[in-house]
Amino acid sequence: MNISKKKVIILASGGLDSSTVAGIARGSEAKIYGLSFDYGQRHNKELQAAKKIAKHFKFKDLTIVKVNLSLWGGSSLTDRKKQIPNKGINKNIIPNTYVPGRNTIFISIALSYAEAINADLIGLGVNALDYSGYPDCRPDYIQQFQKLANLSNKRGRENNPIRLWTPLLNLNKEEIIEMAYDHNVPIEETWSCYEGGSKPCEKCDSCRIRIKAYKSWLSKR
Secondary structure, three states: OOOOOOOOEEOEEEEEEHHEEEEEHHHOOOEEEEEEEEEEOOOOOOHHHHHHHHHHOOOOOOEEEEEEHHOOOOOOOOOOOOOOOOOOOOOOOOOOOOOOHHHHHHHHHHHHHHHHHHHOOOOOOOOOOOOOOOHHOOHHHHHHHHHHHHHOHHHHHOOOOEEEOOOOOOOOOOHHHHHHHOOOOHHHHOOOOOOOOOOOOOOHHHHHHHHHHHHHHOOOO
């Protein structure tokens, strides 16, 4: 997808994946508008990281929207009574780090923002290969949401739809790290850990996936 000089909204979580999408957009000279969410997550490390990434890539703006999903919980990321799993990934089970409806809510808000500022694309760091089994990070979800997006707003009805841009969808984590390196992403400034300590826990699913991929990537350099 050609994004050169287009207006792009990046869902900026402060993690490796969304930061890599921002790096790709910057390399294409896109006009970047960041959108982050304070959704009642158990820590604000990712929001701090998002601000650093926005400054690094010179976003036109970074908007932080408060949507308190901790009001009803349902996830270890929004309910401190639930324990974050650290036994490794079971491909047959969606872990309790899945936040009910999170991407559906975030993308819906992004579509509203995109239409208001006449943005062409919404950049998402979703990834279908090295992920924790979340239902809203899969290709069929993105495909169906694009159909809904085309029907849900003025631009879509006028045959000028806002596109969901997912350049990492079919990459594994090692390939994403390589792409991050190639696009000047300050990897050390990104935050992927589900915990909010002074340094990554190295035990949660997200840390395990990232560390394994990073070690593999380094071994091949």
